Amino acid sequence: xxxxxxxxxxxxxxxxCLRSGVPLRAAPSGITAVVPGQRIAGRALPARHxxxxxxxxxxFGHAEPGDVLVVDNGGRTxxxxxGDLAVLEAESAGLAGLAVWGLHRDSxxxxxxxxxxxxxxxxxxxxxxxxxxxxxxxxSSRFGPHLVSAEDIVLADADGVLFVAAxxxxxxxxxxxxxxxxxxxxxxxxxxxxxxxxxTAFDDxxxxxxxxxxxxxxxxxxxxxGAIEE
Numbered sequence: 293x294x295x296x297x298x299x300x301x302x303x304x305x306x307x308x309c310l311r312s313g314v315p316l317r318a319a320p321s322g323i324t325a326v327v328p329g330q331r332i333a334g335r336a337l338p339a340r341h342x343x344x345x346x347x348x349x350x351x352f353g354h355a356e357p358g359d360v361l362v363v364d365n366g367g368r369t370x371x372x373x374x375g376d377l378a379v380l381e382a383e384s385a386g387l388a389g390l391a392v393w394g395l396h397r398d399s400x401x402x403x404x405x406x407x408x409x410x411x412x413x414x415x416x417x418x419x420x421x422x423x424x425x426x427x428x429x430x431x432s433s434r435f436g437p438h439l440v441s442a443e444d445i446v447l448a449d450a451d452g453v454l455f456v457a458a459x460x461x462x463x464x465x466x467x468x469x470x471x472x473x474x475x476x477x478x479x480x481x482x483x484x485x486x487x488x489x490x491x492t493a494f495d496d497x498x499x500x501x502x503x504x505x506x507x508x509x510x511x512x513x514x515x516x517x518g519a520i521e522e
Contacts, residue, residue: 293358293445293461294388297333300468302451304475308468314460319391319453320367320436323410326399330408332448334360334388335458336440338433340426341365341373341394343419348378351430357386360446364433365394372397372415376405383407391446391453393435410448474517492516 297305302318309316325331337359339351351361361382365373374390376398382390389408395415396402402409432441438455440446445461447454456464478491489495497512 293335294331294333296465297331297447300465300472302447302449302454304468304472305447305454305456305464307471308464309454309456311471312460312464312467314456314464317438317440317455318436319393319410319438319448319455321452322412323391323393323448323453324413325448325450326396326402326409326411326414327406329450330389332360332389332391332408332410332446332453334358334446336360336362336433336442336444336446336455337387338362338430338440338442339364340429340433341419342425342429343422345378347425347429348374349381352381352385352387354430355385355387358388359386360388361390362433362435362440362446363390363392363394364435365392366434367412367436368394369412369415371395371417371419371421373419374409374411375418376401379405379407379409389446389448391435391448393433408448410453 306316337351337355339347339361341347341363363374372395374392374396379402383405392411394411395413396409396411397414397416399414432439440455443458444455445458481491482488493516497509500507
């Protein structure tokens with residue numbers, strides 16, 4: 293999965309979801325990699341955190357190589373829910389990385405381990421609570437407004453984290469690659485002196501919009517084969 297995502301980006305995939313009519317599910321803004329530049333692509337392995345690492349250890353017991361642990365800590369900013377030992381164990385279990393709706397700690401150790409971890413940032417204290425576990429603890433993770441399960445693929449890079457239903461991933465990545473090719477050609481032409489306004493027949497768009505106020509730039513781009521908005 294990581295190789296299929298290698299030449300793409302989450303913005304391209306987000307645009308491809310819109311183009312393909314696939315639900316766009318992005319993690320809340322602010323989720324970033326502990327080590328800048330790291331990327332993740334793999335099947336979601338959900339785990340809801342209740343104050344103890346045991347839920348992660350249990351999840352690792354049925355993980356498949358390349359899975360991504362998706363940690364639901366409710367977006368809390370009053371505790372770190374993932375540290376070096378959990379990440380080392382994830383690496384040992386063959387996981388491709390972790391996406392955490394919350395905070396991490398042991399930053400220096402995580403950098404040394406090298407397994408990609410995406411979170412809101414670091415915070416020294418771990419949890420001091422132990423909440424009642426839900427039946428869905430290993431079935432799905434909440435991540436912002438989204439519910440993520442093993443039926444989803446996690447894609448993450450410097451721009452953020454996306455969740456795409458596995459059943460649609462091949463279609464979405466293929467569409468993202470077509471958008472990439474179009475945008476690369478558009479960028480090449482801009483550098484050669486052919487402005488984006490010229491490439492997108494912007495004057496024609498303005499004329500059509502004047503005649504029909506409902507005519508949108510997105511409609512115009514679809515008509516001419518542009519890709520800058522989706």
